[in-house]
Amino acid sequence: MRILISADMEGATGVTCTADVVPQTEQWQRFRRMLTADVNACVAGLFDGGATGVLVNEAHSAQRNALLEDLDPRARMLTGRHKPLSMMQGVDSGVDGVVFLGYHTGAGAEGVLAHTYLENSITEVRLDGVAASEGRLNAALAAEHGVPVLLVTGDDLTCADAGRYAPRAERVAVKECVSRYAAVCKPPAVTGQEIAAAARAAMAHAGRGHGDACAHTVEVDFDATHLAAAAALVPTVELAAPRTVRYTAESMTEAMRAFKVVTAIAAGAIDGIYG
Structure with a gap:
């Protein structure tokens, strides 16, 4: 094991x-x-x-x-x-x-x-x-x-x-x-x-079972509109509200890979103490 x-x-x-x-x-x-x-x-x-x-x-x-x-x-x-x-x-x-x-x-x-x-x-x-x-x-x-x-x-x-x-x-x-x-x-x-x-x-x-890939939808709420706008530039990611982005991926693996990109883009849009 x-x-x-x-x-x-x-x-x-x-x-x-x-x-x-x-x-x-x-x-x-x-x-x-x-x-x-x-x-x-x-x-x-x-x-x-x-x-x-x-x-x-x-x-x-x-x-x-x-x-x-x-x-x-x-x-x-x-x-x-x-x-x-x-x-x-x-x-x-x-x-x-x-x-x-x-x-x-x-x-x-x-x-x-x-x-x-x-x-x-x-x-x-x-x-x-x-x-x-x-x-x-x-x-x-x-x-x-x-x-x-x-x-x-x-x-x-x-x-x-x-x-x-x-x-x-x-x-x-x-x-x-x-x-x-x-x-x-x-x-x-x-x-x-x-x-x-x-x-x-x-x-x-412990013991591995049968995995099952299926589609998942992820929504992310930010504390500022410009962070959501930046994240929404990622392909497949849409602006769902002024501070919210949403996307759907065909598997959880793909959903997490997309989440890494969304958070990295948003982090790059943060500017000093004003966020």
């Missing part, structure tokens, strides 16, 4: 603010170790539960955060940009399950450092009419490849969100959201044990 870990950072143990996850800050250096500890706890639990191989896909920002030198030697790490399937690179390689580690809630929702791809310019993303976090988007992509979501870790609201898009997955709340930039946090000695135990239990649900 081979398992993919998609490792984000906002939902890692102890993370609560911007400096914790922005490269080159003192706090980021500290929380790289926390993230790596969460990953290692998960790897240990997966192997205890019967995994024969684990690939860790770095999924946060520049995707060079976890410390390779401290990684459990039984695992391998996919690090760096640019990956065709981004956070989910490797899901199409025959893996038998995926873990969403260090995840967070979506744009416009409550939760520690909540966002969807862009940190503060998207106010909501909808997949087939349903508000979608990165977790929901990535779960739909995993389902297309017949890969079950085994475990989700993050704050308590992230775990509640996961209960809606991956109800059979194990969930570990490493912190309790107080506000966007505050949380009641468990220490790593505790979260490590909880993540390892959940990963071990989650292996009972």
Whole structure:
């Protein structure tokens, strides 16, 4: 049984603010170790539960955060940009399950450092009419490849969100959201044990099933009209409202590739503090 870990950072143990996850800050250096500890706890639990191989896909920002030198030697790490399937690179390689580690809630929702791809310019993303976090988007992509979501870790609201898009997955709340930039946090000695135990239990649900590609419609709400106008220049993407774009793709894989382009174009249209 081979398992993919998609490792984000906002939902890692102890993370609560911007400096914790922005490269080159003192706090980021500290929380790289926390993230790596969460990953290692998960790897240990997966192997205890019967995994024969684990690939860790770095999924946060520049995707060079976890410390390779401290990684459990039984695992391998996919690090760096640019990956065709981004956070989910490797899901199409025959893996038998995926873990969403260090995840967070979506744009416009409550939760520690909540966002969807862009940190503060998207106010909501909808997949087939349903508000979608990165977790929901990535779960739909995993389902297309017949890969079950085994475990989700993050704050308590992230775990509640996961209960809606991956109800059979194990969930570990490493912190309790107080506000966007505050949380009641468990220490790593505790979260490590909880993540390892959940990963071990989650292996009972591992096993690739039958994937099914179908069309999906994605809508993205921005906080400014010029961002939507810029994104609407992408072929197949239409301006659905002054601050909203919409497109339909023939598969979730294509939908996520288009989403990467839409967010990249919008990010390029942001101009200083006025957005």
